[in-house]
Amino acid sequence: MAERRRGLVLVAHGSRREASNDEVRRVAAQLAEQSAGRFEMIHAAFLELAEPLIPAGVQCCIDNGMEEVVVLPYFLSAGRHVVEDIPAEVAKVNNTTGAEVRIAPYLGAAPGLADILLEQSEK
Template sequence: MTERLWRKRSAPECAMPFIEYQMTSDTNPSPEIRSPQTGVLLIAHGSRRKEANDDLVRLAELITRRQEYGVVQESYLELAPPTIVDGGRICVERGATRVLMLPYFLSAGVHVVLDLEDARKQLAAEFPNVQFELCPHLGLNPLMADIVLACLEEGNSKSTTV
């Protein structure tokens, strides 16, 4: 597997919920979409604060720019539109025949274990010719340690300069 090299594109404060990274030029995505009929449905909890929900919108934009999938759509479990089911419908309306449902959650709580599977079943019943797959939540992905360490480094560098 080719190792991807990342560099920080901006230096946001650690307290900010969204850290944006950009791939270095030697790992740019291919110019054509690899899976045009595969959609990605990003699923977050949702918040009453629009700014909190905007993080997932920005993530969807970043993934879209990578040109790996034909459809990338954000959705929310509650408190903000579109709902998971509505997001799945949008993916199908935009041409997806397979939808990868990615829980943007750190822990496998009730939402990840039960609620998201219920939404997947509802979409599968509504669209029997479309494949809906629930992906693993972010959890303890090994890359999570890199993100945490980067935030700690940023926080440490700020405290030593004050």
């Protein structure tokens, strides 16, 4: 069986400060560099205040033939944005191809975060 074509959408809140949005886009670019081909498309999308919004970011993957789209919340806490708003935005996507669209656990839930914080504390 051929591997499925996969897209990754890194979702952040979005800011009026464009430099913060660009910072998220750079993280997405870094993910693309390091993903070693696990994802064919990787880009950032935003809940509000910046483009593309979440539905457009996911739609772009579907329209480009991705069979699986992973939405990855770039958030540190499981607040309303993660629990309610992101799923609601993802549900707006017009999934005409029947692609699998799923939401991965948010960054703050990652077990490796403590190690990274301890590394930062020595810098």
